Amino acid sequence: MMRLILLNPGPVTLSDGVRGALVRDDVCHREPEFAALTRHINARLVAIYPALAAHHAAVTLASSGTGAVEAMLATFAPDVTRTLVVANGVYGERMARMLDAHGKPHEVLAHDWCAPVDIAALRARLAADAAITHLAVVHHETTTGRLNDLAAIGALCAERGVELLLDAVSSFGAEAIEGAAWNLAALAATANKCLHGAPGLSFVIARDTLWRAPAGRRRSVYLDLHAYHAGQHGDGYSPFTLPVHVAHALDAALDELAAAGGWSARQRSYRARARRIGATLEGLGLSTLLPVADCSAVLWSWRLPPGQTYTALHDALKTAGFVIYAGQGALGPAIFRIAHMGEISEADLERLCEALVRSLGGPP
Ligand SMILES: *Cc1c(COP(=O)(O)O)cnc(C)c1O
Numbered sequence: 001m002m003r004l005i006l007l008n009p010g011p012v013t014l015s016d017g018v019r020g021a022l023v024r025d026d027v028c029h030r031e032p033e034f035a036a037l038t039r040h041i042n043a044r045l046v047a048i049y050p051a052l053a054a055h056h057a058a059v060t061l062a063s064s065g066t067g068a069v070e071a072m073l074a075t076f077a078p079d080v081t082r083t084l085v086v087a088n089g090v091y092g093e094r095m096a097r098m099l100d101a102h103g104k105p106h107e108v109l110a111h112d113w114c115a116p117v118d119i120a121a122l123r124a125r126l127a128a129d130a131a132i133t134h135l136a137v138v139h140h141e142t143t144t145g146r147l148n149d150l151a152a153i154g155a156l157c158a159e160r161g162v163e164l165l166l167d168a169v170s171s172f173g174a175e176a177i178e179g180a181a182w183n184l185a186a187l188a189a190t191a192n193k194c195l196h197g198a199p200g201l202s203f204v205i206a207r208d209t210l211w212r213a214p215a216g217r218r219r220s221v222y223l224d225l226h227a228y229h230a231g232q233h234g235d236g237y238s239p240f241t242l243p244v245h246v247a248h249a250l251d252a253a254l255d256e257l258a259a260a261g262g263w264s265a266r267q268r269s270y271r272a273r274a275r276r277i278g279a280t281l282e283g284l285g286l287s288t289l290l291p292v293a294d295c296s297a298v299l300w301s302w303r304l305p306p307g308q309t310y311t312a313l314h315d316a317l318k319t320a321g322f323v324i325y326a327g328q329g330a331l332g333p334a335i336f337r338i339a340h341m342g343e344i345s346e347a348d349l350e351r352l353c354e355a356l357v358r359s360l361g362g363p364p
Contacts, residue, residue: 004318005348008325009142009170009299010065010193012342014249021252022198022245029244035236037247042232044254045203048172048263051179058205059228062242065169065190068202070098071223072165072188073136076206077104079216081133083165084125086153089113089143090328091167095136102219106136113143113331116294119152126160134163134185140171140296143328144289145337147175147296154182169193169202173257174266174298174341185210194266194298194341195257197250200243270297270340273349277338280353284360289335299339301327305360310336313359320355 006013027034042058061071069091077083077099085096088111099106109125111118117137126132135157140147150166157164163185168177173194178184186206191197204225211233215226227239260266274297278288281302289301304310310326313336317324327335 002321004321004323005344005352006323006342007338007340007352008323009337009339010190010341011199012192012196012339013344014198015196015253015256015343017256018196018198018249018252018343021248024245024248027244029241030237032236034242034244034247037251038232038238038242039236041247041251041254042203044251046205048254048257049177049179051177051181052184052205054179055209056179056184056205056207057211057229057233058203059225059232060201060203060238060242060247061225061228062200062240063202064199065188065193065202066094067223068188068190068204069095069167069169070102071220071225072186072204072206073098073104074102074220074223075204075215075225076134076163076165076186076210077102077106077136078133079104082106082129082131083134083136084109084122084132086117086122086135086137086148087111088115088117088146088148089138089141091138091141091143091169092136095138095167099136107132113141113329114290116146117148117153119149119156122153123156126156126162132162134165136165136167138167139177139187140168140175140298142170142299142337143331145295145299145301146290147171147294150176150178150182154178154184157183170298171296173263174270175263175296176267177263179207191246191250191253194263194270195250195253196342197253198246200246201250267297273340273344274300276349277340277353277356280356281360284357286360289331298341299337301331301335301337303335304333308360309333316359317352317355320351320358322352322355 166187172189192199
């Protein structure tokens with residue numbers, strides 16, 4: 001089969017180096033060499049952002065991104081005071097469902113999926129209710145491609161002493177992330193989005209004071225991150241089996257991220273891809289769902305032109321070697337999404353733009 005370039009929001013097209021690391025020799029997860037690798041990866045993850053390096057620590061677990069978000073909320077969302085969930089898409093709404101499933105007191109500041117976070121409403125809600133001690137928010141809402149305004153939201157958290165619990169699954173490694181300036185308690189992310197690793201490993205980074213605090217009532221065995229911290233930051237062993245091959249691949253992916261110049265260089269390369277694809281699509285008369293200034297570097301949503309179905313466009317592009325992504329919910333019939341992550345060469349981009357012109361440029 002032809003090699004497919006994945007333009008869906010994870011998993012991403014792997015580099016040969018990362019793919020090669022998946023087939024290294026087998027290791028036992030309860031041998032010192034794997035304990036060392038786990039500690040090494042955890043240290044490298046926080047080092048990606050200087051603002052996290054001093055006062056935060058990572059733990060790694062075997063799950064997709066959703067597992068890391070749920071583990072973060074199960075472990076750190078409070079049992080007595082309340083968490084306010086800011087939702088403007090699928091992933092914000094999913095966090096509310098998780099808090100519900102774990103019986104954690106919460107309320108939702110709901111938005112239309114295409115709307116930016118209403119900072120004035122958020123400020124008013126926090127000011128009106130001292131029982132809200134935690135805020136759960138999605139950094140990059142992949143539903144639409146909106147990069148939520150964490151500078152404003154984080155500043156509000158810092159000003160009010162509200163603990164920020166951040167879904168950074170589709171931003172970690174390619175968008176700016178602050179620590180104390182956002183009063184960041186914890187974030188959740190995954191190996192197989194902006195870090196360009198293989199799927200199967202995710203991680204949570206939390207402030208050291210949270211790791212040291214006594215655990216509340218445990219509502220999950222597998223998702224109890226204190227157990228991961230005690231193991232991985234103790235002797236290096238994890239409470240449960242980690243996908244060892246995927247861990248080697250993540251280590252290789254972190255080498256490549258460092259060699260490429262870190263998160264800001266990756267953000268620049270995604271932006272360059274977005275501009276190149278955007279110029280082609282705008283030239284064909286298409287427009288983005290959101291104003292470009294509101295979009296992440298990672299993924300843009302495009303309105304389907306009249307008469308064009310997602311399925312037809314998807315199938316034509318897949319035949320040409322590219323996998324795009326559908327919209328969710330009510331956006332399904334209206335948009336398609338193109339993510340800019342993964343190993344994509346200039347030649348791939350060129351072929352993609354040609355395929356877009358062939359597929360959307362009208363009858364031949
Ligand atoms: C991809 C994604 C997730 C998690 O998805 P998984 O399929 O579980 O990896 C969570 N939040 C956001 C914002 C995402 O983009």
